[in-house]
Amino acid sequence: MHFSLSDCILDLVQNSIEADAKEVQLLLEESDDSLIVRIEDNGCGMTEVELKKATDPFYTDGKKHVHRKVGLGLPFLIQTVSMTDGSFKIRSEKDKGTRVDIEFNLKSIDTPPVGDLISLIYQVMSFSGSFNLIVNRSYTKDQKSDSYTVNRNELQEILGDLNSVSSLSLLKDFITSQEEELITSWSSTS
Secondary structure (H helix, E strand, O other), X not given: OOOOHHHXXXXXXXXXXXXXXXXXXXEEEEEOOEEEEXXXXXXXXXXXXXXXHHOOOOOOOOOOOOOOOOOOHHHHHHHHHHHOOOEEEEEEEOOOXXXXXXXXXXXXXXXXXXXXXHHHHHHHHOOOOOOEEEXXXXXXXXXXXXEEEEEHHHHHHHHOOOOXXXXXXXXXXXXXXXXXXXXXXXXXXX
């Protein structure tokens, strides 16, 4: 089981990248009541049979984690969402990609904490591989909304390789500054 919602989201984005996606979009829409997450990729996708198996905790294809006999990521996520009055939907098409839509009910006492979204965005941006990742992050409070977008390809053009210490430091500073601006705009609505 995951400690935070950020951990669940991290796993899903990693799944997209490991499915050979060249383009991944991550939507994070937060309000006082909910966290809406959409992860959409153009990876290898799944057939209906594979999709059904992916939601079965007693199934794993043995490719991603060779020594595991079960695949618990999606089943735990689905269980968490259903136990906390949220919603979950997954659509996939073989050789075209997958889309996962989740709404976490933040008012439920059983919903895990959101976790560290700055670290989540930092980690998914610094995964190795040749893919683009676009993160759209927003927060709505009292009918006022603010947002920012982070594009991995644009960051790589500016920072270069996202594996050097200096690039990673600048990446973390940039994401932190975006999140701080969002928080400042939230507090100004109070």
